[in-house]
Amino acid sequence: MKKLLSLLLTAALLIGALTVCAVDSSAAEKKTLTITNHRVPIAEVEVGNEFIVHVGLNSGGYSVNTLEAQLRYESDYVKVVEYGPIVRGKVYMDGYSFPESIRNTNLLSNFLKRDNLILYNFSKYNTGVGVFNDVSEHFFRVRFKAVAAGTTEILHYFKVLNSLEDNTVIRLIKDNISNDQLDPIPYSATTIEPAIxxxxxxxxxxxxxxxxxxxxxxxxxxxxxxxxxxxxxxxxxxxxxxxxxxxxxxxxxxxxxxxxxxxxxxxxxx
Ligand SMILES: [Ca+2]
Ligand SMILES: [Ca+2]
CATH class of the missing domain: 1.10.1330.10 (Dockerin domain)
Incomplete structure (x- = not known):
């Protein structure tokens, strides 16, 4: 009986759907949103699609004890679906692979979301490591939905503190240009991952x-x-x-x- 009801329901819905289809069979033309980082196009996403922005840091071998970071975006073009520490994948720091529990509970904190930015802090204290050496070392992610066609900037912006004692800001990085006293220059690692x-x-x-x-x-x-x-x-x-x-x-x-x-x-x- 249950199966019969299910089949009847299916038939009714299919007929309804076919009727609608007959009225509007034209596929909507897809519109594209171009994502830029430092004004350089890094991805194209179809409007309506969701995508993930993965961000992290290549510190060029220098220790990073704490950092404050912002991910800036334009809410006219993208809507935040969710955000937080990366949930899967490997992160290597100082040659160690972090257990996810440590990464997710101790390193990133103080999330704050506003209309056009998400703030967060990174702190390595009590974990003993904090050197980022590889561009694949993403530790923060934001899942967006593209809501309008055009071009929009998504920028990961941060400042790094390297010492708790004197609270020295070793560099303030903006537009990938930083303090040139240290070499190599650390930079923000940003990649866009469209949904599959x-x-x-x-x-x-x-x-x-x-x-x-x-x-x-x-x-x-x-x-x-x-x-x-x-x-x-x-x-x-x-x-x-x-x-x-x-x-x-x-x-x-x-x-x-x-x-x-x-x-x-x-x-x-x-
Ligand atoms: Ca199937
Ligand atoms: Ca559909």
Whole structure:
């Protein structure tokens, strides 16, 4: 009986979706947001897509005891979805790989979010290490959503303190130009990671609707073969078929569904 109801629901929703499809079958044209860092383009993201900004520091071998940092952005172009210490991946400092528990609980603190910036502090005290040597040493991340087309600057800006005793600021870095008494010059390491999928968004318009189930119907009918498998294979059984369409419909109807529908997927978090 339960299965029958489910099938009836599916049929009803599919008919509804097909009707909507007949009215509006034109795919929306995608708009692009260019992300710059120090005014140099570093990534292009489609409007509606989410992406992660990973930031860190290459201290050129010098010890970093504390630092204050800001990530600045323009809220007209990007919206913050979440932020905090990196959640996965390796961070090497002084040749040691930090346990995530230490990284996440002791090193970064005092987060403060405003309309166009996020502030945080880094402190290595009680951890015993603090030299960053590799550009892959990202320790802070912000997940954004691109909300408008155009060009926008996302800047990681920080100052480093190297001694608790005299509280010396060894450098104030801005626009990648720093105190030139020390060599090599440390710099902010920033990379942009666009999402690789949005589960359930089979038609790739960054919206999860019954139209995605309709799209999968066309796929299984051989009418469309262009899709992102991460988005379309909702139940991750290796096949893109009507089961995935059913799961989308169940999800939209508020019923239990197989798959992490509505979740954004990032390679660094897999
Ligand atoms: Ca969609
Ligand atoms: Ca599937």
């Amino acid at each position: 999928g949005y589960i359930g968004d089979a038609d790739g318009d960054y919206d999860l609707t019954v139209m995605d189930a309709t799209f999968l119907q066309h796929v299984t009918a051989g009418e469309n073969s262009s899709y992102n498998t991460i988005n379309a294979d909702v139940n991750t059984d290796g096949a893109v078929d009507l089961k995935d369409a059913l799961n989308i419909l169940r999800y939209k109807a508020g019923l239990t569904a197989d798959g992490n529908l509505g979740e954004w997927v990032f390679e660094s978090e897999r």
